Amino acid sequence: MKANIFIIGFMGTGKTTLGRLLADRTGMKFIDLDSKIEEQTGKKIESIFADEGETWFRMKETEVLSGCITQSNQVFSTGGGIVLNPYNVELMKENGIVIGLKANTDTLWERLKDSTNRPLLNNENPREALQRLYQQRMGLYDDAHISIQVDEYSPAELIQEIIAKISLFNSADLW
Numbered sequence: 098m099k100a101n102i103f104i105i106g107f108m109g110t111g112k113t114t115l116g117r118l119l120a121d122r123t124g125m126k127f128i129d130l131d132s133k134i135e136e137q138t139g140k141k142i143e144s145i146f147a148d149e150g151e152t153w154f155r156m157k158e159t160e161v162l163s164g165c166i167t168q169s170n171q172v173f174s175t176g177g178g179i180v181l182n183p184y185n186v187e188l189m190k191e192n193g194i195v196i197g198l199k200a201n202t203d204t205l206w207e208r209l210k211d212s213t214n215r216p217l218l219n220n221e222n223p224r225e226a227l228q229r230l231y232q233q234r235m236g237l238y239d240d241a242h243i244s245i246q247v248d249e250y251s252p253a254e255l256i257q258e259i260i261a262k263i264s265l266f267n268s269a270d271l272w
Contacts, residue, residue, distance in 0.1 A: 101171045102263070103189040105237055106198030107231060108177040108215060110247050115198065118256045126171045129180070133161050142176075142196030143219075144223040144272070151178075159185055166192040180237035189240070196259060196267060197241030201229050203217060204248045 101148045102119065104112045120127035132144050134157055137248055138145060145154050159182055165173070166188060175195075179185045189195050191213075200208075206224055209215060220226050247255055 100169050101173060101189075101193030103175060103193055103195045104198060105175045105180055105189070105195060106123055106177065106247075107205060107234060107243060108112040109212075110200045111199035111252065112174040112175075112177075112198060115255055115259065116163070118171050118252055119259060120172040122237065122256060122260065123172065126164055126168075127174070128171050129174045130158065130161060130165070131174075131176050133165065136159060137161060155182060158182075159188075162188060172218050172260060177234070180234065180240065186237075186240050190240075192261060194243065195241040196262075197238040198247050199235075199238060199243045199244060200247045202228060205231065 102123075102125065104116045104119070104165070106112050116129065119125070119249050134145070134154075135141055140148070142154070155178065156215065158176060158179060162175075162179070162185055163174075165171070170193075173189075175189075179189075186195070206227060209227065210223070215223075242261070243266065245255060245258060245262070250258075
């Protein structure tokens with residue numbers, strides 16, 4: 098049985114797209130953590146942020162992650178803020194391989210500028226909010242087993258790179 102694969106990164110880096118593709122390529126089960134939270138709460142992420150607040154959401158995120166990692170052979174796409182809680186990072190690292198996706202702010206802005214379902218960017222100046230969040234979080238994504246720069250690469254190219262790096266990780270008996 099394979100350990101889990103966790104994909105972390107800032108919003109807009111392609112965690113869900115690449116997670117689905119990676120699960121398809123490896124025959125592993127795909128889990129979108131935000132979708133699991135929505136399923137368990139019966140609310141969209143934006144509504145959770147509006148009604149319960151970010152602190153409550155982060156506690157729920159940890160609870161759902163803890164419940165899902167009891168099984169293996171899964172590819173997880175996580176929310177961009179999962180790394181804000183060091184406990185989540187440790188849980189992921191202890192239960193699989195963590196892949197950090199990185200992109201520059203121009204790439205992220207191009208991908209996110211028309212998005213209406215990003216509660217942390219839902220304000221008068223979303224580009225400024227993106228910059229601020231990016232500065233606060235970028236170093237947190239470095240705590241991954243494997244880092245992948247996603248700018249200017251297609252999902253197919255990125256999946257090839259991820260699989261190659263996981264193979265190297267496996268051949269070194271690190272996973």
